[in-house]
Structures are given as C-alpha cells and as structure tokens.
Amino acid sequence: MTGIKLEFIGDPIPWQRARRNKNIYYDPQFQVKKNIKWEAEKQLASTFDLELPLATALIVNYSFFFQMPKSWSKKKQMLKENTYHEGKKDLDNLLKLYNDSLNNFLWIDDCYITLITASKRWAYQGKTILEVIL
Numbered sequence: 001m002t003g004i005k006l007e008f009i010g011d012p013i014p015w016q017r018a019r020r021n022k023n024i025y026y027d028p029q030f031q032v033k034k035n036i037k038w039e040a041e042k043q044l045a046s047t048f049d050l051e052l053p054l055a056t057a058l059i060v061n062y063s064f065f066f067q068m069p070k071s072w073s074k075k076k077q078m079l080k081e082n083t084y085h086e087g088k089k090d091l092d093n094l095l096k097l098y099n100d101s102l103n104n105f106l107w108i109d110d111c112y113i114t115l116i117t118a119s120k121r122w123a124y125q126g127k128t129i130l131e132v133i134l
Contacts, residue, residue, distance in 0.1 A: 007129050009125070011067055012120075012126065013032055015097035054134070059115045059116075063118075065127045068122050
C-alpha cells in the first residue's frame, strides 16, 4: 500500500462559514486554505512521485494535536499528554477545512475520500498529521 504523510505545525484550525458584508460574500479563511495547500506542496515536492491530484478511492487518517496551555502545571501536562481533547473546536469542522483546502491539489475532490479516521489529542506542540492511504 502506498501512502502520503503530511504534518502541519501549529494548533489545528476549524472551518468557518463564508461571511457577508452588505452584498459581498467572502471567505474569511482564504489565506489559511492557501497556506495549508502551500505547506503540503512544499512537503511533497521532493519525496513524492505519484501524479497529483489523486482520483481514486482514498483512506484518510487525521490526528489533531492541541497545545496544552502554559498555565497548566508540569504534573497536569504529563497526565494530559496524548489524551483525548474534549473541548471546543468540533472534529467535523476541523476535517472540513483540511479536506476543502486540499481539493484540486492532493485529490481532485474530497468526494474520493471513502474512509476517514480522526482524533483530537493534547500535546506539548500543536500540529495536524494527515495520512492518506491509496
């Protein structure tokens, strides 16, 4: 099985709906989506030889790691490391942003994703790990 692994450093960002200012609609996350695509392109530039975008059934595995607050004691941080994050930032909104950002780059459309596994966890450093299995 062939696979792709991407890592995005920084706390995961959830998807936000398009906004309206008078009669003008705009995407508040236009630049965020552009940065996700740029980072993926940078990581895949030298290590990947498949033809992109992919147009086949895909299995995608997401791991979202949220940085623990600095106000937590060292003991609490050790107890919470790698445990499930139960707070705000809905899992489905996290998935939407990354799936939509990688449309027409990594895959033609996110409708090709046939199976998704995802988790939110606490960590010392915020990051998102995306694994695609072909």
